[in-house]
Amino acid sequence: MDPEKTAGEDLAQLIKRLKDTYGVNESQIARAISSSPATVNAWVHRKRGTGRGPSAEKLRALAAAYPKFSEAEVFAAAGRRAPGELSPEASERIMKLIEKLTPEQQDLAEATLRAWAATNSG
Numbered sequence: 001m002d003p004e005k006t007a008g009e010d011l012a013q014l015i016k017r018l019k020d021t022y023g024v025n026e027s028q029i030a031r032a033i034s035s036s037p038a039t040v041n042a043w044v045h046r047k048r049g050t051g052r053g054p055s056a057e058k059l060r061a062l063a064a065a066y067p068k069f070s071e072a073e074v075f076a077a078a079g080r081r082a083p084g085e086l087s088p089e090a091s092e093r094i095m096k097l098i099e100k101l102t103p104e105q106q107d108l109a110e111a112t113l114r115a116w117a118a119t120n121s122g
Contacts, residue, residue: 033062053079059078062074
């Protein structure tokens with residue numbers, strides 16, 4: 001664990017540390033994650049606007065662009081848990097269960113999964 005990181009680090013603090021570690025500014029971060037400088041600036045100044053914060057896609061992009069910061073670390077700083085990887089075995093088990101459902105049940109299962117995923121998307 002990075003000695004500069006505190007246990008309760010939020011996204012603004014993580015971005016400051018990221019800027020120091022990589023020698024980048026907010027505009028460069030925004031370009032690296034295909035976002036606007038205003039969006040990154042809002043994160044830095046803890047302004048969430050009407051949304052619930054950064055999307056899972058943007059958090060993943062941040063971790064990918066700056067690999068010294070893990071996906072789990074970035075998500076935690078944003079106050080969320082990182083979505084897990086789906087193993088091929090788990091995918092197969094889930095698909096076998098879905099194939100046993102009626103079309104109506106499949107639609108309901110899909111809607112439920114979409115709702116759960118939306119809670120992680122921000």
